[in-house]
């Protein structure tokens with residue numbers, strides 16, 4: 001289903017033609033050029049869209065750093081991510097990144113010392129803002145409906161080991177991939193209100209997030225998990 005035309009999915013207000021922008025639900029910069037054929041776009045205000053551009057750059061830096069040797073992330077990290085940090089006009093951004101880096105001693109699991117490495121203290125609020133916007137966009141993309149501006153949306157990093165949890169298959173059926181696997185997502189919607197939903201979103205097959213739209217879905221999931229545990 002197509003979303004209602006010319007309503008901004010970010011602020012739920014009408015968009016005049018001169019203010020209209022096509023906004024990527026998953027920012028284009030997360031994808032290598034050869035992986036951009038099936039990106040999801042929605043109408044948004046130019047200003048609403050632009051308000052995320054710095055967060056999007058930060059998000060890509062964090063995700064490609066955290067994804068380590070995953071090939072798609074590594075290609076981005078070695079190309080546009082590093083170039084972005086070293087642009088002369090991004091001196092302020094560079095200083096910000098440097099402040100959030102801290103040096104740590106690295107050892108293997110067996111305790112072999114590998115020397116020093118930089119670890120980023122990632123700014124959780126900025127990352128959450130980006131993932132919450134993605135959940136909002138997925139809702140509009142999948143239902144054609146736009147969430148009210150004040151509709152609660154929350155998200156958190158998810159331990160990838162959760163994928164082997166026995167309750168997992170209940171929630172995450174019909175996994176869809178975008179950009180040749182750059183991003184995967186699955187949805188579980190509450191029958192009573194389609195605006196209440198759980199989204200599972202994975203970047204570079206490495207970094208997993210939960211996102212919740214609405215507040216009732218979490219209770220429904222807890223109840224379902226409790227039932228599974230009773231049976232076990």
Ligand SMILES: [Zn+2]
Pocket residue numbers: 008009010011012013044045048
């Ligand atoms: Zn807007």
